[in-house]
Amino acid sequence: MKALWTVTLATAVLSLGACGSSPPTRYFTLDASNGGSPVTGLSDVSIGVGPFMLPDLLDRPQIVVRGSGNEVIINEFERWADDINTRFQAVVAQNLVVATGSKHIYEHPWRNNFSTDYRILGTVDEFAANTSGAVRLKIRWVIQDGEGEEVLATREGVYTESADADQYGQIAAAMSRAIGAMATEMAGVLAETAATTSSSD
Secondary structure, eight states, X not given: OHXXXXXXXXXXXXXXXXXXXXXXXXXXXXXXXXXXXXXXXXXXXXXXXXXXXXXXXXSSSEEEEEOSTTOEEEEEEEEESSOHHHHHHHHHHHHHHHHXXXXXXXXXXXXXXXXXXXXXXXXEEEEEEETTSEEEEEXXXXXXXXXXXXXXXXXXXXXXXXXXXXXXXXXXXXXHHHHHHHHHHHHHHHHHHHHHHHHHO
16 A cells, blocks of 8 residues: 555656646535425424544545545545534534524534533544545434433434546535435434433423
8 A cells, every 4th residue: 555655646746747737726615405394393492513523534624535445545636625524513503403493503612511402413434435426424423412411312324425426526515415414314313302302301
């Protein structure tokens, strides 16, 4: 793998030297894509969103693509316009506003002694496209009580979308749709959790 990386880097340097200039850097972002109807019973619920932790490999300005086997491609000239970890959380929150119908959605970090009805947070294991344009989001997420002291529900989900290979605008849109699908599932589980919690009170 080290030798392969060295050859690839040398080829890129020689190619750039022959052209006399590097290609222009392009920037992309994630956005909320959830346009469905909200689930019932959550419009008055307050929800704390985050943190969502991405692995170090993905938490970088460059867009990462999965190659074959254990290969990872870090695209120096295809970049995120904003911090991917912060943006991921923001898009989850924006999607949850639509999916829950609640206007009481608050992003992490928050002040001391902050309390909501519920909190949703998670750990991202995978979030990238492969060289064919297939996007895969794999994440472990939990719903906690408002103080973050009790776990009320846990899920491990895989959300897939597709885009044209090497079309990074389409890839960013597909990654956004994967977050939207996850947020829709979160809202459904949250509604079930809220119903169970209220019936047991």
